[in-house]
Amino acid sequence: MKAGDIRLVSVTEANRALVKALELAPEQMDFVASNADSLREAKSDDDARPRVVMAGDRVVGFLMYEAPQDDDEARIYRFMIDRIWQGKGYGKAALREVLDEIRSLGHISHVSICYEPHNEAARRLYRAAGFVEQGLDEDGEMIADLTLPADDR
Numbered sequence: 001m002k003a004g005d006i007r008l009v010s011v012t013e014a015n016r017a018l019v020k021a022l023e024l025a026p027e028q029m030d031f032v033a034s035n036a037d038s039l040r041e042a043k044s045d046d047d048a049r050p051r052v053v054m055a056g057d058r059v060v061g062f063l064m065y066e067a068p069q070d071d072d073e074a075r076i077y078r079f080m081i082d083r084i085w086q087g088k089g090y091g092k093a094a095l096r097e098v099l100d101e102i103r104s105l106g107h108i109s110h111v112s113i114c115y116e117p118h119n120e121a122a123r124r125l126y127r128a129a130g131f132v133e134q135g136l137d138e139d140g141e142m143i144a145d146l147t148l149p150a151d152d153r
């Protein structure tokens with residue numbers, strides 16, 4: 001499966017259990033909330049936009065963002081690729097897809113993301129996409145920000 005075959009789809013009754021079954025390596029578990037928690041949270045938050053990462057017909061990851069209509073900032077606050085599918089370019093492709101999706105909403109000028117400061121994979125992934133580190137928030141998480149190109153808005 002090539003990273004070019006990565007696409008994002010909605011959560012459905014058909015793929016919900018597969019999203020919950022996605023796993024991280026033990027040392028990654030603190031980096032992101034469980035998908036079960038995120039799906040529960042999404043049900044009660046109208047702004048939450050949960051997306052399933054598909055490689056062809058296979059569920060390989062999950063992410064969630066918000067892009068409130070009255071704001072020019074989107075926030076990606078969940079992002080994971082199943083441990084056995086990591087390191088194949090799927091995370092990079094999924095990030096590209098979600099940024100395209102956010103850009104196409106039309107009202108967003110920048111995107112923020114946060115991660116544990118020692119999460120090197122996340123740091124490199126986001127930096128390569130153009131995110132610039134802003135510093136730590138009050139919880140000690142690194143905030144990074146991406147300004148979307150003006151001509152794409």
Ligand SMILES: CC(C)(COP(=O)(O)OP(=O)(O)OC[C@H]1O[C@@H](n2cnc3c(N)ncnc32)[C@H](O)[C@@H]1OP(=O)(O)O)[C@@H](O)C(=O)NCCC(=O)NCCS
Nearest residue numbers: 028031079080081086087088089090091092121122124125
């Ligand atoms: C971060 C994560 C989503 C990356 O997904 P992935 O599919 O493995 O990433 P890719 O294969 O597309 O790699 C993209 C880039 O990430 C970086 N990267 C990925 N895995 C890495 C690792 N183990 N160590 C260092 N850098 C790594 C690299 O810069 C890589 O680009 P390169 O291959 O051109 O050098 C995945 O590791 C993950 O789910 N981690 C646990 C959850 C998490 O930390 N989420 C982010 C915080 S919310």
